[in-house]
Amino acid sequence: MNERPLKICHANIITPHRIIPNGCLLIQGTSIAAVAAHDIEITDADIIDAAGKYVAPGFIDIHVHGGGGFDFMDATEEAFLAIAETHARYGTTALSPTTLTGTQQHLLHTLEVYEQANKNNHKGASFIGMHLEGPYFSINQRGAQDPRYIRNPDPKEYMDVVSRSTAVKRWSAAPELPGAIAFGQYLRAHNILVSLAHTDAIYEEVLEAYENGYTLATHLYSSMLGVTRRNAIRYAGAVEAAFLLDGMDVEIIADGIHLPAPLLKLVYKIKGADKTALITDAMRAAGTNHTESVLGHPETGLKVIIEDGVAKLPDRSSFAGSIATADQLVRNMITLADVPLADAVKMMSLTPATIMGIANKKGLLAPGKDADIVIFDKDITIHNTIIMGNPVYNRPAGIA
Template sequence: MKCIVNGKIILENKILEDKVLVFDEKIVDISNNVPEGCEIIDAKGQFVSPGFIDIHIHGNMGKDTMDAAEESVTTIAKSVARYGVTSFLPTTMTMDKESIYNSLDVVERLMGSGEGRAEILGAHLEGPFIHQKYKGAQNEEFIANPSYEFIKKYKDVIKVITYAPENDENYEFTKEVVRNTDIALSIGHSKSTYKQAMDAINLGARNITHMFNGMTPLNHRNPGVVGAALTSNAYCEIIADTIHITTDLFQFILDNKGEDKIILITDSIEAGGLEDGEYSLGGQKVIVKDSQARLESGSLAGSVMPLNKMVYNFLNNTDLDVRKVVKLASLNPAKSIGVDKTKGSIEIGKDADIAIFDENINCCMTINKGNVIFKK
């Protein structure tokens, strides 16, 4: 048994001080006293938060999910733990079927917890079911129409699918996925009209992939995917690196979506955690300069910022306090992929997935299922 003392414990509805958080693999108690024989962790006045969950991340520290190598995905899992991430979804790209399947096979083998690394909850399939016009940094050579047969074998590995519903004939793919799986369908890299996007949402699509980026924009006569995102109950991924979306819109998004429907993600590529230079994404050359990752065409190619900094940016550019902004990177993503019964908040009986960080969201310790996976 372990316990954390001298921390500001962030619960869903309040912050507790002068309490003891007691846990083993699960959270056991929030007590006034240290139980006898308990291993003590001193938070030294810092925040004790639910661990962050990144549901959209391609790579980090020179490794990418599409490497289809256990060593690569393990490196990503160890790297993200430094930033308070206790679990995540390794994310694929639009490439040939064999490469995607090989990557999903690796994710399947590594699903669960591991020593010194964040827990792998499954995969996010970003592509190949996207639209050419809004492909972003994806390779158009391998774009395909949505196909349930394509994903059927991996329906228990894939947790999120980014897709363009306008390419889904009669929404048959949407219906089959909703009917036969627990996968969260996420509209992105899409040329959908407002009506097409709303039709998909009404049929069960429940997320929007990196809102504003890679989709039809908000227009007063053609509201597009952005309009559907703002006027529906869909969860909206946000890349809060201040590059993909200007900080001037953070509060606007919050005012329209509310704190329960925003999910902070990184969309990090292999350059995450490394210096400016030349990297790769889905077999394409990426140039990182001044912390911006772009293809040679100039298109943004994911981000290089860790999730704790996304949280910091949103905290400092909205009226949310730390308790509420933490939810955007913990409970909201947990709910969006259906793991909130065990993850996403500090509650008795839930997994002991915990991050300890300072007022600038700099992480000093990360704990997954009671095991310390990062210590500064």
């Protein structure tokens, strides 16, 4: 923790309602002490001169698998900490470590590693709880999820996980599977966010799921049905259900590849900044120049290739996660989807914080909030990342 006060001055400060020109922000300890439209007079403070750059709440990535050459499925403390530090360089100040479909034993071990890594995470993005992606998915919508481990919800299995670890804050599943409604009810009773994902569900099934706890759509459009036909009759799919249910939140991989510009615009137009979270869904190659990689555990995971700015299965039949970073998502929403800067930032900060139930402390630049702050220029190039009042990244001078 930074013992001296830290003042950021000459900044364009982004709030949900406006951008404060030539503003000033004061950090005391781990919290924001003041935000002002004028200079804050204080002695004995460290000073960052933003020189007209933007100061925004730190980015919150609620769906990330890896980065820097590591995957959370490596299930090592080294991997957890390296991923957190990698994404901090791109403005992420908090993230949800996300698993892939695998064995029960591997999952439980990963949760144990999370607990230890969380205690020792002092240089990277804060961990805000584990996101379990799978193994309860539709085999038809598996994408790059390993089919060997896909199965229906098993009460004995998921109750065991919840009883063993308080780290699980979100779980993604296909709501049309046998037992999926009871699964959703159980998780919500234990204050765990339930999200629909990798699903063949149609509108009627999503509606029932929504009424039983499934309030978020995982990577909207990816691995879920749109309009479909069954016995020649047309049905609205999960995509349309997410649009029609006003209360349902959505997350999108805004790398410009998983969703091209027209779909980014459509999601923003229908759901808006308050109901749409930007996610990287990044795998281990994010933040590297690798052309080959592995999705999941290095020994048992799926081999992938990196081309066209995205991870793919070697036969190119499916994407296998993104290599995006949070700064890229914000930049894309502005340049590809014509979204105002303040809304693009909200979708990467306050909205995910609200979805995860942590908006009382994160996602907003206001007195009393956690001092999670990112400073970037007009091109959304990250210059400084501050996490809980601690500067963890300063862009080296001279980098073009």
